Amino acid sequence: MEISSHQSHLLQQLNEQRRQDVFCDCSILVEGKVFKAHRNVLFASSGYFKMLLSQSSKETSQPATATFQTFSPDTFTVILDFVYSGKLSLTGQNVIEVMSAASFLQMTDVISVCKTFIKSSLDISEKEKDRYFSLSDKDTSSNGVDRSSLYNSSWQEGSASPHSHLSRDRGPGIIRTKLWNKYSYHAASQRDAPQPLASEQREDAIKKTKHLRLSQPSQVVHIKSDKGEAQTSDSSSHASQSEEQVQMDAEVDSVPAGYQYGQGADVTSGSFPDDQPRLRFKCPYCTHVVKRKADLKRHLRCHTGERPYPCQACGKRFSRLDHLSSHFRTIHQACKLICRKCKRHVTDLTGQVVQEGTRRYRLCNECLAEAGIDSLPVDLEAEQHCMSPADGEKDSRWHLSEEENRSYVEIVEDGSADLVIKQVEDSEEEEEKESKPNIR
DNA sequence: CTGGGGATGGGGCCC
DNA sequence: AGGGCCCCATCCCCA
Numbered sequence: 001m002e003i004s005s006h007q008s009h010l011l012q013q014l015n016e017q018r019r020q021d022v023f024c025d026c027s028i029l030v031e032g033k034v035f036k037a038h039r040n041v042l043f044a045s046s047g048y049f050k051m052l053l054s055q056s057s058k059e060t061s062q063p064a065t066a067t068f069q070t071f072s073p074d075t076f077t078v079i080l081d082f083v084y085s086g087k088l089s090l091t092g093q094n095v096i097e098v099m100s101a102a103s104f105l106q107m108t109d110v111i112s113v114c115k116t117f118i119k120s121s122l123d124i125s126e127k128e129k130d131r132y133f134s135l136s137d138k139d140t141s142s143n144g145v146d147r148s149s150l151y152n153s154s155w156q157e158g159s160a161s162p163h164s165h166l167s168r169d170r171g172p173g174i175i176r177t178k179l180w181n182k183y184s185y186h187a188a189s190q191r192d193a194p195q196p197l198a199s200e201q202r203e204d205a206i207k208k209t210k211h212l213r214l215s216q217p218s219q220v221v222h223i224k225s226d227k228g229e230a231q232t233s234d235s236s237s238h239a240s241q242s243e244e245q246v247q248m249d250a251e252v253d254s255v256p257a258g259y260q261y262g263q264g265a266d267v268t269s270g271s272f273p274d275d276q277p278r279l280r281f282k283c284p285y286c287t288h289v290v291k292r293k294a295d296l297k298r299h300l301r302c303h304t305g306e307r308p309y310p311c312q313a314c315g316k317r318f319s320r321l322d323h324l325s326s327h328f329r330t331i332h333q334a335c336k337l338i339c340r341k342c343k344r345h346v347t348d349l350t351g352q353v354v355q356e357g358t359r360r361y362r363l364c365n366e367c368l369a370e371a372g373i374d375s376l377p378v379d380l381e382a383e384q385h386c387m388s389p390a391d392g393e394k395d396s397r398w399h400l401s402e403e404e405n406r407s408y409v410e411i412v413e414d415g416s417a418d419l420v421i422k423q424v425e426d427s428e429e430e431e432e433k434e435s436k437p438n439i440r
Numbered sequence: 441c442t443g444g445g446g447a448t449g450g451g452g453c454c455c
Numbered sequence: 456a457g458g459g460c461c462c463c464a465t466c467c468c469c470a
Contacts, residue, residue: 288451294456295451302450322459323449330447 008086014041015084026053027065028080033073035080039064045083047106071101082110090117092285096304118284331359339364341371 017023017038024036026049042049053064068076075097082088088110090098099114281296282289285303290296298320301307307317309324313332318324339346340354340361351364363371 290451292453292456295453297456299450319449321457325459327448 011084011086014038018080018084025064028076029065029067030071030073030076031068033076035073035076037080037083041083045107047108048104050106068104071097071104075101079105079107079110088113090114333360338362339367341367 018036018041021036024038026037026039026042028035028037039049039053043053044050049066052066075094078089078094078098079101088098090113095114095117099111099118102110102114281291281293283296283299283303285300288299290299301319307319309318309321310316311318311324311327311332313328316327318327338344339351341363344364346362346364351362352368353360354363354368
């Protein structure tokens, strides 16, 4: 005989104990704020804590302490509330940070819910279809999009494998996380360790969120771990508030008359004076509206901070391939047939390529002699060959120039579809770089 | 302090 | 859908 309410009751009791600091044997310090919790609950909920606590329990029986400086106390409150209640309070404002924190803490179910939350905002095609065929005179502000959705969030025990990026501090049972790497987003091919948003990126994201009005209503995601289901529930007050906000945004942004942003929806449409319905893809994080889904996907990278295109020459990462291409041409290739010093036109006969670190540029022979710089003694062809990725690698080439149709960079698989944020530590990335033969 | 130029990043849009 | 080009805004560096 099974009493169905037992699990929720047990969780409720544990949550009460946590709130009253009863039997709490673990302290988590987040940016100066102390959270009390039970190590067995944390152990069962997070791959990160699983590894941390399994180590600390071997070494000491003292209360374990974890310190985080990479996400805010508010974010950890959301995470901890979820652990103790199964309810994840996601909003358009916090979803990125919660996802990055969950990624760091190796809470795969939370990550997947965050992904679903984001994807539900981006699930354009279906909504587009629906909306396109039901573009009656229905009020566009109520957009007809049902935001409640089901999430598959079955508890994946052991799926979040502990990883070596955790570093133990000197003190017993105290763990400190290193500062995140500047370019912390890694694409699918590099998914070895979770990489939450870099603190710098997080600040940027927060900065952006501060000046961008979010039209997405607050949602509370309820996860039923026993059935692998989760539900979102809308706050009607939020919705109406958001609706007003959207109207305001529409006015502020000088949107053409008659055009209204769809509240919280990805695809918006409106009645233009000529009654031609025009579909738009609305960013769930700002008021930006684009015409194409691909443009929205590209735009979203400026919110997620995702930079899937690393420069193999200097390691700098770019959100777009064309930016990387442009960067490589301007910085690492001497494509411009202009003397950097005197700005005169130079050819291979009247000037030479000079390398300064990873930068290359051209100098005319006069400036070259004046500066006393040697021309680039590098066998370009051999170097290009050296830098080329493995043959047959699909999508790993991009054209640099007509005569240099060789691969300079390995295009890392775009992980935007998964929106998985991972963390590598500086040392790890350096190791990673060292392990890649193409990187100088 | 200021203006110019380079580098970077975002949006529109064509192929 | 992705790649790529063009345009523009912003930031930073330097003279």
